[in-house]
Each structure stands twice: as C-alpha cells, then as structure tokens.
Amino acid sequence: MKLTVDGVTHEVDVEDDMPLLWVLRDELGITGVKYGCGVAQCGACTIHLDGTAVRSCQTWAADAEGAEITTIQGLGTPDNLHAVQAAWVEHQVAQCGYCQSGQIMQAAALLADNPSPSDQDIDAAMGGNLCRCGTYPRIRAAVKTAAANLKGA
Template sequence: MKLTVNGVSHEVDVEEDMPLLWVLRDELQLTGTKYGCGIAQCGACTVHMNGMAVRSCQVPAKEAADQTITTIEGLGQPEALHAVQAAWVEHQVAQCGYCQSGQIMQAASFLQFKPNPTDEDIDRAMSANLCRCGTYPRIREAVKTAAKSLRGGV
C-alpha cells in the first residue's frame, strides 16, 4: 500500500490491520513516534493524519493509505523548528522526554483549530496526553507561547 509520510511517498508491504505506529517505526524507521500503551490512552503515539491528531497505535495501515501523515520528524527541522517545538525548548518542558513527541503533535494539531486558547482549552485538549514526569504546567505555558507565535506575536 502507499503511504505519504512527512511529504514522502512510500510503498509498504504490510498487513492491512498493522497499526500505523508499527509501520512508521519498524518499516519506515521513523522512531520519534513512541509506543506507550497500545490502547490509545496515553498519547505517546500521536501523529497527524490530514492535519488531525490521531493515535497511531489504533489506526490500521489500510486507513492511513492515501492519507497525509505527519510525524514529529516532519513537523519541523532542527534549523527551522515548528512554533510548538520552539516553545517546548524555551519552556524546558521535557524531563524524561518520552511523551513529548505525542504532546507536541497534539498541541500543534490543536492550535490549528484553536489559535487563541484559554488555559481551560489547553488543559482539555491536552488531557488525553499523559506525562509521567508531571510537566503539565510547563506544557500549558509552552502551548500559550506557541499559540502567540503562530498568531504572529513575539
């Protein structure tokens, strides 16, 4: 089947029901997307499918075929970070870092649809992405900073 991931077309020979997470990690060697729980409860595996945040552990490969998939590797580049990635660095969000690619992907998708979020909006949107280190206050501040940056503020 054909997958478009981070702007690159790939032909993969996998079972149709193989989770997108494993296609990304094992077939395409894109290991920024993490395995957390395998049941869509933690958010570590969050990627974008057509701009929407999805849990890749629960998306069968056949559903991802012919869709536009973006992983953390395709969100920004080291020399040109996405506003959310830059805000994560600025606020030193990561501790262990394991959940951060999913957190960042969730925040980036959320901000496309809610460019001027309140604290409550942020908490609601990010509540399904778990962080065992408890960096939620820094996550909220980073999302607010990214929102401002994406709106053209400083």
Template structure:
C-alpha cells in the same frame, strides 16, 4: 500500500490491520513516534493524519493509505522549528522526554484548530496525553507561547 509520511511517498507491504505505529517505526524507521500503552490512552504515539491528531497505535495502516501523515520528525526541521517545538525548548518542558513527541503533535493540532486557546481548551485537548514526569504546567505555558508565536506569523 502507499503512504505519505512527512512529505515523502512510501510503499509498504503490510497487513491492512497493522497499527500505523508499527508501520511508521518498524517498517519505515520513524523512531520519533513512540509506543506507550498500545490502547490509545497515553498519547505517546500521536501523529497527524490529514492534520488531525490520531493515536497511531489504534489507527490501522489501511486507514492511513492516501492520507498525509505527519510525525514529530516532519513537524519542523532543525533549521526551522515549528512554534510548538520552539516553545517546548523555551519552557524546558521535557524531563525524560518520552511523551513529548506525542504532546507536541497534540498541541500543534490544537493550535491549527484553535489559534488562541484558553486554559480550558488546552487542558481539554491535552488531557489524553499523559506525562509521567508531571510537566503539565510547563506544557500549558508552552502551548500559550506557541500560540503567541504562531499569531506573529
């Protein structure tokens, strides 16, 4: 099967019902995508599939064939961070950091769809992404900062 991840074409020989998470991590080496719960309840494995945030633990490899897959590793680069990544640094969101890739991917998808989200929009969009460290106020502040940064572009 052919997959495009972070702009790079890959060909993998996997079962069609293999979770995209395992294809990305184990077959292709994209370690920024995290395993959390395995049942699409925590958001740690969030990636973009044609720009939409999806839980890669419950997305089958076959469903991703021919789609543009973006991981945290392709959201920005060290020399050109995405606004969400900049905002996360500014607000020092990460504590343990485990959930943060999924959080940032969810936030980037929200801002692509809703450039000036309200607190309710942010809370609704981010509600499926769990943070055991409880950095939710920082996450909300970072999403607002990222929205402001993106509006300047």
C-alpha cells in the same frame, strides 16, 4: 500500499490491520513516534492524519492510505523548528522526554484548530496525553507561547 509520511511517499507491504505505529517505526524507521500503551490512552504515539491528531497505535495502516501523515520528524527541522517545538525548548518542558513527541503533535493540532486556546481548551485538548514526569504546567505555558508566536508570525 502507498503511504505519504512527512511529505514522502512510501510503498509498504504490510497487512491492512497492522497498527500504523508499527508501520512507521518498524517498516519506515520513523522512531520519533513512540510506543507508550498500545491502547490509545497515553498519547505518546500521536501523529497527524490529514491534520488531525490521532493515536497511531490504534490506527490501521489501511486507514492511512491516501492520507497525509505527519510525524514529529516532519513537523519541523532542527534549523527551522515549528512554533510548538520552539516553545517546548523555551519552557524546558521535557524531563525524560518520552511523551514529548506525542505532546507536541497534539499541541500543534490544537493550535491549527484553535489559534487562541483558553486554559480550559488546552487542558481538554492535552488531557489525553500523559506525562509521567508531571510537566503539565510547562506544557500549558508552552502552548500559550506557541499560540502567541504563531499569531505574530
């Protein structure tokens, strides 16, 4: 099957029901996508599928064929960070950092859909992404900063 990931088309020979997470990590070497729980409850594996945040651990490879897949590695670059990534750095959100790629992808999808989220909007959108380090106040502050920076861009 052909998958377009971060703007690059790849041909992979995998079973249709292989979780997209494993296609990305094991077949394509895109390790910025993290395995957390495997049951779509923690959000560590969040990617964008045609701009919508989805859990790659519960998305089948066949469901992604023909879609535009964006991972944390395609969201921005070290020289040109996405506004959410820059806000994460500014607010020093990450502690252990394991959940952060999923958090950032969820936040970027939120801001694409709602450029002026309230605290309640942020909490609702980010509520499915767990952070064992408890950086939730910094996550909310970073989302607000990213929203403001995107408006000014």
